Amino acid sequence: MxxxxxxxxxxxxxxxxxxxxxxxxxxxxxxxxxxxxxxxxxxxxxxxxxxxxxxxxxxxxxxxxxxxxxxxxxxxxxxxxxxxxxxxxxxxxxxxxxxxxxxxxxxxxxxxxxxxxxxxxxxxxxxxxxxxxxxxxxxxxxxxxxxxxxxxxxxxxxxxxxxxxxxxxxxxxxxxxxxxxxxxxxxxxxxxxxxxxxxxxxxxxxxxxxxxxxxxxxxxxxxxxxxxxxxxxxxxxxxxxxxxxxxxxxxxxxxxxxxxxxxxxxxxxxHVRYLDAPVARVLSIIPTRYQDMWTGAKGFYKVEPVVADGGQVILYAPHINELSAMHPAITEIGYHCRDYFLGQWDRFKDHHWGDLAHSTHLRGAGTWDPVDGERGRVTVTLATGIPEAVVRAANLDYLDPACVDRAALEADPDTLVLPQAGEVLFRLRGEQ
Known part of the structure; x- marks a missing residue:
C-alpha cells in the first residue's frame, strides 16, 4: 500500500x-x-x-x-x-x-x-x-x-x-x-x-x-x-x-x-476496534511476548469495555507460569476491584501502590462494601500454566488450558476470540 x-x-x-x-x-x-x-x-x-x-x-x-x-x-x-x-x-x-x-x-x-x-x-x-x-x-x-x-x-x-x-x-x-x-x-x-x-x-x-x-x-x-x-x-x-x-x-x-x-x-x-453490542465472553489469546500475568493482563485491559455485565474474559496463555516474579506481593494481595482497596484503605495504604493498581486493572470494575463484600462486574478466568490453587487464592477463576475449545468458542456468536490480544483496544460504538 x-x-x-x-x-x-x-x-x-x-x-x-x-x-x-x-x-x-x-x-x-x-x-x-x-x-x-x-x-x-x-x-x-x-x-x-x-x-x-x-x-x-x-x-x-x-x-x-x-x-x-x-x-x-x-x-x-x-x-x-x-x-x-x-x-x-x-x-x-x-x-x-x-x-x-x-x-x-x-x-x-x-x-x-x-x-x-x-x-x-x-x-x-x-x-x-x-x-x-x-x-x-x-x-x-x-x-x-x-x-x-x-x-x-x-x-x-x-x-x-x-x-x-x-x-x-x-x-x-x-x-x-x-x-x-x-x-x-x-x-x-x-x-x-x-x-x-x-x-x-x-x-x-x-x-x-x-x-x-x-x-x-x-x-x-x-x-x-x-x-x-x-x-x-x-x-x-x-x-x-x-x-x-x-x-x-x-x-x-x-x-x-x-x-x-x-x-x-x-x-x-x-488500534481501536468498535463493536455494536457487548459480548458475553472473550477468549484473549496472549502472545508469548508477555511472560507473566503482570504483562499478559493487557489481554484483559483491552477488552473489558465490550464485555457484558456478568460476562467472562478467558486469558489463554499456557506459556505463562506465574503471576509476577518481579512483584511477589501480588500473590498475597490478590486481584480486587478499586473499591475493595479504597473501602479498606488503612489496611492497604502501605502496600506498593503500583501493585494495588495492577490488581485493580486485572480484576476490572466492581463494588465492595463491608456487608456484601466484593462483586466484580465480569469474571476473569486464567487458562494458563499457573497452578489452580494460586489462581483461586488470588481471587480469579481457573480453567485448565487443555479444556479450552477454541473452535467451539469461535463458532459461538456470543464469544469474541482474539488471536493476538494485548495491543488493540475494543470499545462499544458510540463510546469515546
Missing part, C-alpha cells in the same frame, strides 16, 4: 510526521526519515541516551536502532541505549540481541561505540532525584484525586547525557490513555515513587475509563510535569506499529509532547 504521506509533514510546531492510519511505511522510508530528522538536530559533540521499549511492545527496533546508529555515527561522542523496563524483568544478552538486532555477544561489531543498559529499577544507586512536584500541584494535575507531593526520581543515565531520545510505539494504555512519549521516562526509566504514584492515579480513575482516552489525561499531565524537570534536551521518535508485526503505519519526530500527540491521534484510528 502507498503511504498516506510521501514526505514528512509538519504536525504543529514541535514535530514532523510520515505515514498515517492506512498502509505501512517501507523500511527505506523509515531510514530516510530518521536520518533527515536527526540531521536537523544539533547533536555534534553531544552525548545521547536513547530510551527504547522492552520486548513487550511491537516495534521494529533492529531497523530503527540501525538507522539511529547510522545517523549518530561520527557526530555523537557517546550513545547509550537504555531499555525502558518500568518494573518488568530485565532482558538478558540473548534477549537483547534478538530485540535490538545484533548477534549475541557481538554488539560492538553491529553498533560500534554503542552501550546498552537495562533500566535497573531495583537498584537505588542508578537513580537521581530531579526534585518534587508539590502536593498542591499534584492536586491540580490529578483533578483533585490525590493531594500529596511526589519526588521525581529518574535513571541517572538520562541526565548524564546531553540529549535524551525516546524511541517507541504508541498504543491505547490502561494507565495513561495512550502510551508513548514522556511515558518512556515515567514510568519507563523512573524510580518506584513516580511509578507507584502514577499507576495508582490511573487506578483511581479506573482502567476502563482511561484506556484509549485521547488528549491529556490526569496521568499524562503528571508524567509531562515530571518530564519537564529533566535537564537534558528531550526528543522523541514516536511510532504507530501494526499490532503484532514489525511494520509501521506512521512515525513522528520532535518534542516528546508533539510527536506523541501526532501518533496518539493515528493510534486511535488504527
Amino acid at each position: 502507498r503511504n498516506t504521506l510521501s514526505a514528512a509533514g509538519e504536525v504543529g510546531s514541535g514535530a514532523t510526521l510520515i505515514g498515517g492510519s492506512q498502509g505501512v511505511l517501507t523500511p527505506q522510508r523509515i531510514r530516510d526519515f530518521v536520518a533527515e530528522s536527526l540531521a536537523a538536530q544539533d547533536l555534534d559533540g553531544r552525548s545521547v541516551c536513547v530510551i527504547v521499549p522492552d520486548g513487550t511492545r511491537s516495534c521494529p527496533l533492529p531497523l530503527l536502532l540501525s538507522a539511529l546508529h547510522g545517523a549518530l555515527s561520527g557526530r555523537a561522542v557517546q550513545v547509550t541505549v537504555l531499555i525502558a523496563l518500568g518494573t518488568h524483568a530485565a532482558m538478558d544478552e540473548a534477549q537483547l540481541a534478538r530485540h535490538l538486532g545484533y548477534a549475541e555477544g557481538a554488539l560492538a561489531a553491529t553498533y560500534p561505540g554503542m552501550t546498552i543498559r537495562n533500566h535497573e529499577w531495583w537498584n537505588p544507586d542508578t537513580f537521581v532525584s530531579l526534585g518534587s512536584i508539590s502536593a498542591e500541584r499534584v492536586g491540580e494535575l490529578s483533578g483533585g484525586r490525590l493531594h500529596r507531593s511526589v519526588e521525581v526520581v529518574l535513571n541517572r543515565a538520562v541526565v548524564d547525557h546531553d540529549v535524551a531520545i525516546v524511541v517507541g510505539p504508541v498504543f491505547p494504555h490502561e494507565v495513561v490513555g495512550f502510551s508513548g512519549g514522556n511515558k518512556y521516562f515515567f514510568p519507563g526509566v523512573a524510580g518506584p515513587e513516580v511509578i507507584d504514584f502514577s499507576h495508582w492515579l490511573g487506578a483511581l480513575i479506573s482502567s476502563v475509563e482511561i484506556i484509549g482516552t485521547r488528549g491529556i489525561t490526569p496521568v499524562r499531565a503528571l508524567i509531562d510535569e515530571a518530564a519537564s524537570l529533566i535537564p537534558s534536551r528531550r526528543l522523541a521518535l514516536c511510532l504507530v506499529a501494526e499490532s503484532g508485526t514489525d511494520a509501521l503505519h506512521a512515525a513522528s519526530f520532535g518534542t516528546p509532547e508533539a510527536a506523541w500527540a501526532a501518533c496518539a491521534d493515528i493510534s486511535a484510528l488504527t
Whole structure:
C-alpha cells in the first residue's frame, strides 16, 4: 500500500510526521526519515541516551536502532541505549540481541561505540532525584484525586547525557490513555515513587475509563510535569506499529509532547476496534511476548469495555507460569476491584501502590462494601500454566488450558476470540 504521506509533514510546531492510519511505511522510508530528522538536530559533540521499549511492545527496533546508529555515527561522542523496563524483568544478552538486532555477544561489531543498559529499577544507586512536584500541584494535575507531593526520581543515565531520545510505539494504555512519549521516562526509566504514584492515579480513575482516552489525561499531565524537570534536551521518535508485526503505519519526530500527540491521534484510528453490542465472553489469546500475568493482563485491559455485565474474559496463555516474579506481593494481595482497596484503605495504604493498581486493572470494575463484600462486574478466568490453587487464592477463576475449545468458542456468536490480544483496544460504538 502507498503511504498516506510521501514526505514528512509538519504536525504543529514541535514535530514532523510520515505515514498515517492506512498502509505501512517501507523500511527505506523509515531510514530516510530518521536520518533527515536527526540531521536537523544539533547533536555534534553531544552525548545521547536513547530510551527504547522492552520486548513487550511491537516495534521494529533492529531497523530503527540501525538507522539511529547510522545517523549518530561520527557526530555523537557517546550513545547509550537504555531499555525502558518500568518494573518488568530485565532482558538478558540473548534477549537483547534478538530485540535490538545484533548477534549475541557481538554488539560492538553491529553498533560500534554503542552501550546498552537495562533500566535497573531495583537498584537505588542508578537513580537521581530531579526534585518534587508539590502536593498542591499534584492536586491540580490529578483533578483533585490525590493531594500529596511526589519526588521525581529518574535513571541517572538520562541526565548524564546531553540529549535524551525516546524511541517507541504508541498504543491505547490502561494507565495513561495512550502510551508513548514522556511515558518512556515515567514510568519507563523512573524510580518506584513516580511509578507507584502514577499507576495508582490511573487506578483511581479506573482502567476502563482511561484506556484509549485521547488528549491529556490526569496521568499524562503528571508524567509531562515530571518530564519537564529533566535537564537534558528531550526528543522523541514516536511510532504507530501494526499490532503484532514489525511494520509501521506512521512515525513522528520532535518534542516528546508533539510527536506523541501526532501518533496518539493515528493510534486511535488504527488500534481501536468498535463493536455494536457487548459480548458475553472473550477468549484473549496472549502472545508469548508477555511472560507473566503482570504483562499478559493487557489481554484483559483491552477488552473489558465490550464485555457484558456478568460476562467472562478467558486469558489463554499456557506459556505463562506465574503471576509476577518481579512483584511477589501480588500473590498475597490478590486481584480486587478499586473499591475493595479504597473501602479498606488503612489496611492497604502501605502496600506498593503500583501493585494495588495492577490488581485493580486485572480484576476490572466492581463494588465492595463491608456487608456484601466484593462483586466484580465480569469474571476473569486464567487458562494458563499457573497452578489452580494460586489462581483461586488470588481471587480469579481457573480453567485448565487443555479444556479450552477454541473452535467451539469461535463458532459461538456470543464469544469474541482474539488471536493476538494485548495491543488493540475494543470499545462499544458510540463510546469515546
